[in-house]
Amino acid sequence: MIARAVRLLSLPLGAILLALVVGAIVMIASSPLVTGHFDVTLPLTTYWALIEGSLLSFNAIVDTIVNAAPLILVGLAVGLGFKAGLFNIGGQGQFLVGAVAAAGTGAALAGSPTAIAVPVALLAGMVAGALYGFIPGFLKAYTGAHEVVTTIMLNYVAIQIVSFLITGPLRAPGASFARSDDVGNAALPAVLNAGSGHPGHIGIFVPFLVVPLIWWLLFKTTAGFELRTVGANPDAALYAGMRPRRVIVLALTFGGMLAGLAGSIEILGVTGYMPAAYSTNIGFDAITVALLGRAHPVGILLGGLLLGAMRAGAGLMQIQAGIPVQMIDLLQGVILFFLAADVIVRRVFRVKAADVGVDELQTVTSSYAGKAPAG
């Protein structure tokens, strides 16, 4: 059991460690721009601030989980796709349409009782996200249009949809900039009062419910078995009487629903309204999360918490060490690099990592040029 855990974790941990080393080198090299002279201790100050800002107080921990919640949900959406042999880059678009649907519904129900407003607004976000995930799923299953390209394109379409809705029909009258009205009673109640930073709204518990649910769905139900079989070998799945097309549509629709839920939680729990220029990189962040977690729900939970912690600590890092928050993007990209180039990690740490999880990706791009799947 322990030996297995070590084998599973050695590759992601090795990648994280190497990324921290690369980050440190970049910081030392750029330290003259930060402090005016070469400073070899700068990485220590930076990493300590990251830890302090994400772990070392109640507020910090709440902030970490608030940041992690959407990452985990969209990470699950991406991971679910991986399991089905699909590469969903559309997390960003699905998140955005979910967010704008929740913002619009929430604003319309701002005066209704919370017990009605919150569920309806969340539902609106989930439905919008699901519909937005259905589009690439349907196109992939019935026309063969590759989901990587269609989801990327739909991300940019989503940005325009949000901008159109918020500058047009949903625009709050009298606001100084283009934004939707406050969600009022549709706001997720704050349950962990952290004082500063993000309030610990009730939505941060959602991922902890969804993760076991997805785990159960994937590994304990027929639908999950079907999904994993289609991901591993669509031809065999078809031969065994499964319907790959249906699985593809369902996997992307369900993933879209999770991403839409993440967007709704972010609007109803954190911002309380939606600005027209809402910018997010959640789609790509979620890919890192899903790969860190090797597409396994529990792994995605851990990966999401790690990235959430980095985002939460970034503010303090910028204040205490003078390191711009973009360092987090850099670290994240480098983690991903070492995950992909696992040969380096294996050589440096002499690990024989278990070849599970990421291998499922072998089937992903091989279908880039594919025709519509049969069945």
Add this chain to the structure above:
Amino acid sequence: MDVLFTIPVIGILLQLIVFLVDVVTRNGSIILALATPLALGAMCGVMNERSGVVNIGIEGMMLASAFAGWFAASLVGQAMPADPSPIFGATPAIMIGVLVAIATGVAASAVHAWLSISVKADQIISGTIINIVAFGVTGYLNLLLSQHSPPTGGKFVPFTPPAFLTDIPVVGWVFQMFLAQGPITMSVIVIVVVLQVLLLRSRWGLRTRAVGEHPKAAETVGIDVIRLRYRNVILGGVFAGLGGAWFTLDFGNSFQAGMTNGRGFIALAALIFGRWHPVGAFVAALLFASAESLGRAIRTTPPTGDLGAILGGIPEHVFAALPYLLTIVVLAGVVGRSVPPAAVGRPYEREATT
């Protein structure tokens, strides 16, 4: 003529055509300029995908090149100030900036090649890595540098075509469009045509297409699949680098975080819309850039009458979303299927030689 415009439906269509022609002829220069990074990005895509390697990292490659080129030009400009030469206002700073941008595109492509071809990592993930790292590194360094506000290294000056050409009735705007440009934009047409001819008519092109469609067969007739893929992916970086240089050394002279703003992905869309052909991709890039100009023209100089009422009723967002929607449509095969090279995305496994 005016009488024709009053006929229902046909009249509106005629007005539309007149308006479109007017927009394109008046904005030819800016359309070609805006199409430049799209076309160059797409040429990078052609080099990759025609030899069987998916590249969604064009965005990151261009962003990194834009930053590196601008920063190099700034440094050289401070070290050795020089008067702009009469040819495109070039200075040593700008020229070195362009070279550094190209080198950056090549370096990023080399990483992509190594991950995709040798490590056999998922090629989509490899592209994603390049996008994320480029966004992070350039954002990080740009913020640190902005506290010291480095001076700009300058930019190319567009050529001014002689008036006797641009004043020619009917076709004068074509000269304006293709000649009133900086050197990077001007070079695009040459690059596109040369690449098209090479890809479809040369030995290298035949080999590249063979490797992209059926690498095993290519290897059987003695083509080194791995080597050709490496060479093509890395050479593709030259175009991404040049596309990046366009942002900070040709069109503008400064760098802003995330300034490529999705144009690398529109380049990908142009590549697909143009069916993986250089000329096709270039036409798609022009089309997408025209859609952008059209959306703008409708708001700044709206047409009068019924047409104005109809066009004014279409939100600008529709025009902005058009490239992406069109790409989905052609990929889904609704009108004229766009089919990628057969082996694209698959790492090549050489058979064991025993």
